[in-house]
Amino acid sequence: MAFFAAAVSSLLSQQAAKPEMSTRETPPAFQLKVERNLVVVRVIVRDREGRVQGSLRKEDFGLYDNGKPQTISHFAVERAPGEPTPAAIASGGKAQEGEAGVPSMSTPRRFLALYFDDVHLDLQDIMTSRDAAETYLKKSLGPGDRAAIYTSSGQVALDFTSDQDAFHRTLQRLLPRPVGDLTADRNCPDIGDYQAYMIVMEKNPQAIDVATEEGFECNCRGLPREAQPQCRADQQRDAYSLAVHVLNLTQDNAEYSLRGVERIIRRMAVLPGQRTVMLVSPGFMTASQRQHLNDVVDRALGSNVVVSTLDARGLATDPAIATSAMNPVIPMDRPDLANLKAQILIQREFWTQDPMTTLARDTGGVFFHNSNDLAQGFLEAGALPEVSYVLTYSPTNLKRDGRFHTITVKLANRGGLEVQARRGYYAPSKTQDAAAEEKEELRGALFSQEDVNELPSDLRTQYFRLSQSQARLSVFTHVDIGSIHFAKENGRNLDQLTILVAVFDENGNIVVVKQKEVTFRLRDETLDRLRKSGLTARTSFDVKPGSYLLRQVVRDGTSSVMSGLSRSVQIAF
Structure with missing residues (x-):
C-alpha cells in the first residue's frame, strides 16, 4: 500500500513538473503527394454572348457524381486580381532602425x-509562337507580374523574372527537340500515333487492315502471284x-509533355498570387494516359x-482532305481504304486536342485554337476569368477502385447560361495517410494567396x-x-498549435520557412488568463534589405481550423 501511494505521488510530481506550455521549432514538410477523398471543381459560368457571370451563390449550383447528387462542402468565389492587399503597419515595441510593413508595390501578384x-x-x-510570346510579354507584363519560360524537353528554361532581355534570349533558343523520331519508320505503311493506338490497344481490325494493305501495295504488288499471300501475312x-x-x-x-506541366504546377504551388500556365503545343496523344492527365488536373x-492552352498550328485544315497527299500508296481501286484512313485522321485530331481541351476546361483556363492570330491567343490565355466558382465535395460512398467518375454541374433556374x-x-486506389493530409493542408494554406479566418x-x-x-x-x-x-485530461487543458511563417522575395521565390509547434498543458487558471490576453509567438529571420511578402498560417490541432494572412514588408535603411 505504501509502495502504491509512493508511485502515485511520483506520477503526480512528474505531471506537475511538465511545463504548461512548450514551443519547439520543427522543419516543415511541403513536397508531399496526397490523394484526398475530396474533389475540387472550378466552374466558370457565361451567358450566350460569352460574358462571365459573377453573381451566383452556392444554392444556385447542383453537383452530381456519376449522376448522384452531392453536398457542396466548400464554396468560394474567386475574382481576377485587383489592387494588392495593403500591408499591415507594424506595431508594438520600437525597433532600432524602423518598422517593417511599408507596402511594396513591386510585390508580384500574378505569375x-x-x-x-x-x-x-x-x-x-x-x-x-515565340514571336507572338515575345510581343505579349513586352506589351502585357505589368509591374506586379512575373513570367517564366519552360519547355517539355527541359533543355531550355528561365525561372520567374520581369527581365525582357532574358525573355528574348531564352525564346531565341527554342528549337524542336522530339524524343525519338516518329516519322523515321513511317514511309510505308504510314502508321501514325492514333492508328498505332487503335492497332495495339483497341485491336481494331480496320486499322490493321489499312496498314496491311498499304504495306502490301509498297512491298508485295510486284511479286509473283503465288508469293503475294505470304507477303501479305508478313x-x-x-x-x-x-x-x-x-x-x-x-x-x-506525351509523358515528357505531361510531366513538364506537372513540374511547373509544383513550382508554382509555392508562389503567392495568381498563377497561370500557358501551354503552347500542336497537341499530343494521351488516349492511353488518361489517369496521368487526370492527376495533372x-x-x-x-x-x-x-x-x-494554345494550338500553335493556327488555322486548322481538314485532315481528310490531305489524306491522298499523305498516303499516295493507297491504291485507287480501294476507296474504302482511303475513307478508313480519312476517318482515322479525323479521330486523331480529336484525341491529340483532348489533353489541350481537358487541361483548359477542367482548371478554368482557355483553349485557343483554329486561329492564326497567336498574339490574340496569348492575350486570351493570359487573362484570368473575371469570376470563377470553386466547389468542393466529398463523394458519397466512394470506392477506392481507381475507376472514372463523371461530374455534372447544373444551375438551378438559370436558363441561357x-x-x-x-x-x-479517377477515384483513388489506396488508403489515405491522415498525417500526410494534415501536412498537405498546411502546405496548401501557406502557398495560397487568400486570407483564411477560421x-x-x-x-x-x-x-x-x-x-x-x-x-x-x-x-x-x-x-x-x-x-x-x-x-x-487529468485536470489539464490540452491542445497543440502549428505556426508556419514563410518569407517570399519580390519575384515570388521562397526565401525561408519556419514552423513552430506550441503544445498546451494548461491549468484552468492559466487558460483563463490566456483567453483574455491571447497567445503571442515570435519568429525571427535574418534577411537582406528589400521587398518581401510574408505568409503566416496557424492551425489548431484539436479542431483542424486554420488562419492564413499575407503581408508585404519593406526593409530599408
Whole structure:
C-alpha cells in the first residue's frame, strides 16, 4: 500500500513538473503527394454572348457524381486580381532602425509560366509562337507580374523574372527537340500515333487492315502471284510491330509533355498570387494516359493553378482532305481504304486536342485554337476569368477502385447560361495517410494567396539592422485563444498549435520557412488568463534589405481550423 501511494505521488510530481506550455521549432514538410477523398471543381459560368457571370451563390449550383447528387462542402468565389492587399503597419515595441510593413508595390501578384512543348512542336510553329510570346510579354507584363519560360524537353528554361532581355534570349533558343523520331519508320505503311493506338490497344481490325494493305501495295504488288499471300501475312505482322514501336514513342513524348506541366504546377504551388500556365503545343496523344492527365488536373486544382492552352498550328485544315497527299500508296481501286484512313485522321485530331481541351476546361483556363492570330491567343490565355466558382465535395460512398467518375454541374433556374467545368475524375486506389493530409493542408494554406479566418489571428513585424547588408526581421503571431476548444485530461487543458511563417522575395521565390509547434498543458487558471490576453509567438529571420511578402498560417490541432494572412514588408535603411 505504501509502495502504491509512493508511485502515485511520483506520477503526480512528474505531471506537475511538465511545463504548461512548450514551443519547439520543427522543419516543415511541403513536397508531399496526397490523394484526398475530396474533389475540387472550378466552374466558370457565361451567358450566350460569352460574358462571365459573377453573381451566383452556392444554392444556385447542383453537383452530381456519376449522376448522384452531392453536398457542396466548400464554396468560394474567386475574382481576377485587383489592387494588392495593403500591408499591415507594424506595431508594438520600437525597433532600432524602423518598422517593417511599408507596402511594396513591386510585390508580384500574378505569375505566368509560358510552356513550349518543343517535344511536339515543329520549327515553323516554334518560330511563329515565340514571336507572338515575345510581343505579349513586352506589351502585357505589368509591374506586379512575373513570367517564366519552360519547355517539355527541359533543355531550355528561365525561372520567374520581369527581365525582357532574358525573355528574348531564352525564346531565341527554342528549337524542336522530339524524343525519338516518329516519322523515321513511317514511309510505308504510314502508321501514325492514333492508328498505332487503335492497332495495339483497341485491336481494331480496320486499322490493321489499312496498314496491311498499304504495306502490301509498297512491298508485295510486284511479286509473283503465288508469293503475294505470304507477303501479305508478313506485312500484317510487320505493321503490328511498327504500331507497337510508334505507340511506345508516342507515349514517351506525351509523358515528357505531361510531366513538364506537372513540374511547373509544383513550382508554382509555392508562389503567392495568381498563377497561370500557358501551354503552347500542336497537341499530343494521351488516349492511353488518361489517369496521368487526370492527376495533372487534380494537382493544378489543388494548387490553385489555371492552365490555358494554345494550338500553335493556327488555322486548322481538314485532315481528310490531305489524306491522298499523305498516303499516295493507297491504291485507287480501294476507296474504302482511303475513307478508313480519312476517318482515322479525323479521330486523331480529336484525341491529340483532348489533353489541350481537358487541361483548359477542367482548371478554368482557355483553349485557343483554329486561329492564326497567336498574339490574340496569348492575350486570351493570359487573362484570368473575371469570376470563377470553386466547389468542393466529398463523394458519397466512394470506392477506392481507381475507376472514372463523371461530374455534372447544373444551375438551378438559370436558363441561357453555359457552364465550364471538369467532366470527371479517377477515384483513388489506396488508403489515405491522415498525417500526410494534415501536412498537405498546411502546405496548401501557406502557398495560397487568400486570407483564411477560421481561427482569429493577427501578425505584426519589426526589424533591427545587424549590419550594412543584414537585418533581423521579427514576426509576432497573435492568436485568440478564446476561440479554441481544449481537450481535458487529468485536470489539464490540452491542445497543440502549428505556426508556419514563410518569407517570399519580390519575384515570388521562397526565401525561408519556419514552423513552430506550441503544445498546451494548461491549468484552468492559466487558460483563463490566456483567453483574455491571447497567445503571442515570435519568429525571427535574418534577411537582406528589400521587398518581401510574408505568409503566416496557424492551425489548431484539436479542431483542424486554420488562419492564413499575407503581408508585404519593406526593409530599408
